[in-house]
Amino acid sequence: MRTCRPLPEVEAGSPEAAAGRWYDVDILDLTGVDGVDAVVVQLVAAPADADVQLPGEVTVPPSWFRGTTSFRFRLSAEGRIQGGTLNVDEVLGRTLPELLGTGLETLIHPDDLPAARRAWSRITGTTDRTPPCRQRMLLADGTWRWFESMSWNVLDVPDLGVVIAEFRDIDEQVEAERIQHLATRAHQRMVTVVDEVDDMIMVGRLDVGLVYVNEAAAELVGPDAVGQPLRSRMRPALAAFAGAVIEPAIRRNERWTGDIDVLVGGEPRTMATTVTPVVEDDGNEVYFGVVMHDVTEARRHAEELAVLARRDPLTGLPNRLALMEQLAELLEGDPDTVITIDFIDLDNLKVVNDGLGHSAGDQLLRAVGAELLAQPGRIVARFGGDEFVVVHEGLSEVEAARSARTLLSAIEAVTVVGVSSHISASVGVASCRRGDLDPESAIRDADAAMYVAKRTGRARIVAFDDTMRQVVARRFSIESGLRESLSDGRLDLHLQPVIDLVHGDVVSGYEALARWPLAAPSEFIPIAEESGLILPLGRWALHQALGALNRIAAISPALGEQRMGVNVSGHQLVEPGFAAMVIDALAEHAVNPEHLVLELTESVLIDSRDEIDDVLRRLRDHGVSLALDDFGSGYSSLGYLRRYPIDVLKLDTSYTQALLTDHGTRIIAEGIITMASRLGLRVVAEGVETPDELELARDLGITWAQGYLLGRPEPIDAVVEGLRAAHPPT
Ligand code: C2E
Ligand code: MG
Numbered sequence: 001m002r003t004c005r006p007l008p009e010v011e012a013g014s015p016e017a018a019a020g021r022w023y024d025v026d027i028l029d030l031t032g033v034d035g036v037d038a039v040v041v042q043l044v045a046a047p048a049d050a051d052v053q054l055p056g057e058v059t060v061p062p063s064w065f066r067g068t069t070s071f072r073f074r075l076s077a078e079g080r081i082q083g084g085t086l087n088v089d090e091v092l093g094r095t096l097p098e099l100l101g102t103g104l105e106t107l108i109h110p111d112d113l114p115a116a117r118r119a120w121s122r123i124t125g126t127t128d129r130t131p132p133c134r135q136r137m138l139l140a141d142g143t144w145r146w147f148e149s150m151s152w153n154v155l156d157v158p159d160l161g162v163v164i165a166e167f168r169d170i171d172e173q174v175e176a177e178r179i180q181h182l183a184t185r186a187h188q189r190m191v192t193v194v195d196e197v198d199d200m201i202m203v204g205r206l207d208v209g210l211v212y213v214n215e216a217a218a219e220l221v222g223p224d225a226v227g228q229p230l231r232s233r234m235r236p237a238l239a240a241f242a243g244a245v246i247e248p249a250i251r252r253n254e255r256w257t258g259d260i261d262v263l264v265g266g267e268p269r270t271m272a273t274t275v276t277p278v279v280e281d282d283g284n285e286v287y288f289g290v291v292m293h294d295v296t297e298a299r300r301h302a303e304e305l306a307v308l309a310r311r312d313p314l315t316g317l318p319n320r321l322a323l324m325e326q327l328a329e330l331l332e333g334d335p336d337t338v339i340t341i342d343f344i345d346l347d348n349l350k351v352v353n354d355g356l357g358h359s360a361g362d363q364l365l366r367a368v369g370a371e372l373l374a375q376p377g378r379i380v381a382r383f384g385g386d387e388f389v390v391v392h393e394g395l396s397e398v399e400a401a402r403s404a405r406t407l408l409s410a411i412e413a414v415t416v417v418g419v420s421s422h423i424s425a426s427v428g429v430a431s432c433r434r435g436d437l438d439p440e441s442a443i444r445d446a447d448a449a450m451y452v453a454k455r456t457g458r459a460r461i462v463a464f465d466d467t468m469r470q471v472v473a474r475r476f477s478i479e480s481g482l483r484e485s486l487s488d489g490r491l492d493l494h495l496q497p498v499i500d501l502v503h504g505d506v507v508s509g510y511e512a513l514a515r516w517p518l519a520a521p522s523e524f525i526p527i528a529e530e531s532g533l534i535l536p537l538g539r540w541a542l543h544q545a546l547g548a549l550n551r552i553a554a555i556s557p558a559l560g561e562q563r564m565g566v567n568v569s570g571h572q573l574v575e576p577g578f579a580a581m582v583i584d585a586l587a588e589h590a591v592n593p594e595h596l597v598l599e600l601t602e603s604v605l606i607d608s609r610d611e612i613d614d615v616l617r618r619l620r621d622h623g624v625s626l627a628l629d630d631f632g633s634g635y636s637s638l639g640y641l642r643r644y645p646i647d648v649l650k651l652d653t654s655y656t657q658a659l660l661t662d663h664g665t666r667i668i669a670e671g672i673i674t675m676a677s678r679l680g681l682r683v684v685a686e687g688v689e690t691p692d693e694l695e696l697a698r699d700l701g702i703t704w705a706q707g708y709l710l711g712r713p714e715p716i717d718a719v720v721e722g723l724r725a726a727h728p729p730t
């Protein structure tokens, strides 16, 4: 309320005393308040220059509200604005004169109106100050802000007859409260969720104790654990571990994870545990969260699987994986101790399997396994199908040889009911100092020695020696060199002419032969076959050869019917999609399939498989010719000629050369050649080196010949150049 009376302290005669002066008066009713029981009146002199005269009988003096976010309205009994503090423009953005006569309700958010109306009826019904009421109020820019209002009903006070309402901007406070409320709700919800999860969850403060324990964790640490140090609820060993390892990690602000074995309800459980530190207040308060997930079953299962994965189910022996792990473990210990590896390969499991069935084979393997286990040996493992490995420690050379003999005799003594055949094995022995032990190469060496034992007659023991080491090293360097050369262009393809003896000794085509500067084909081709490199090598050779055939055909129409022989390994034939690969290559180079001769060795056909039949027939149906290569160097079975769709028989170099010197060979050759011509096959004599051999080939009725006498293998470019010179463009 306001008053305008000269007050006693204004000095008489002063300008203030003459003009009167504005004061802001605040009256605080403290009647009934203990120790005060009075009305406190506060008078503040208002600055003279801020006086404002408002229309009507309502005059509003300047206000000390300026600069604050509070303002006041004087409201009529109907809630219309009669006056107020001038700073309302600072807060609501609208000037007081603008607002005069407006109903307060137009400024209040519709959602808050019911509460505001309730408050208003309370105000008008009492002369007391009413409790605060919150509402959103409209700002000039159309936005809403939260205000808290307090009102006094002075309607009945003479000269006043209004309700005074003071509004305080609490928008920021409301927003803060809202966020706080959300956080509290989220926290409550989280606690409910966390309480019910199966994982054990605890929160604690280092040096103080647990502050939260969910229901699952209460089973472990007890329902009364809150407030207690976590360590006091642990078995001594675990408490010691927590003190030595986990707590220091928390102090370093590092998370700790690991499996912890605990007793829950008297039952041992394995808990996958994560302890996460939360450092607050510059490291003064260190909290930690513990989450424990029961992994007892999972771990048990994993252990069982790990055991199964390392055991050969048939013999119960460690398998290859376990062997390699145990060998790696053997690295620990005196580096000078000698480790000896016996690589044992049964010689006749296949015979037993094929003849007596797989269960007899299984029985045999079990019996051999048991026999080997009965012998001294640090590790006894089944390496693969019919392969076993026995590892010894600390044997001298002589002892190693003796021990291998004992193993071999033990195997030879194995008898299995129903298996009458004699069992034998090829054994490779490799020794090395533990300090030099590299499990992979130790096994590889023993395997290489076993392979030699097998090749040189079986049922024997061969020790890995330096010669073998060199062979292995050479093999390794060829394999890796070849692998690189497949991409670096060091592989080359040479062409050797094939001469038609029937039609005037003219070149009828070529055989494509791979060349590599670092080794001869007889050395690198078998290695390529064993290592699988023959597949890319074979594809490369086919494309090169077909490309060369096109270059030759382009020189002269007379060369349009030349044929190209390309060697094919058995590994290629059984590769899925081989026939399609050849057919695609022919299409890519636009070569007539009849100009391609695929040369297959007998060894490929021995391994008679239905897939091979299908592949050969598909290629043959496409028009490709097939040659049986190296005939006479192996089994020389004529059966293949009937079984497979073969067009060409190539007599091996050794066979061609034996024709001259060996009468028997010649008689057989005559028979073969007669039969071949009856079957419609052409015969090529390979390795013709002398005129006598050529003459003889002709006499025998051989149709084509190939050999150094007639032309050496030469690079494709050289062959093309030679042909260009011989066939100048007309
Ligand atoms: P092959 O298919 O029987 O090839 C004929 C071999 O006899 C070639 O040996 C050739 O150089 C050789 N030769 C030719 N004329 C004479 C002669 O008058 N006297 C003697 N002593 N030898 C002669 P090369 O080139 O060393 O190839 C050896 C074997 O390597 C080939 O025997 C073939 O089986 C294989 N080979 C070569 N290139 C490839 C290829 O690209 N792929 C496959 N899978 N094998 C290939
Ligand atoms: Mg060949």
Ligand code: MG
Binding pocket: 629, 630, 650, 652, 653, 686
């Ligand atoms: Mg050959």
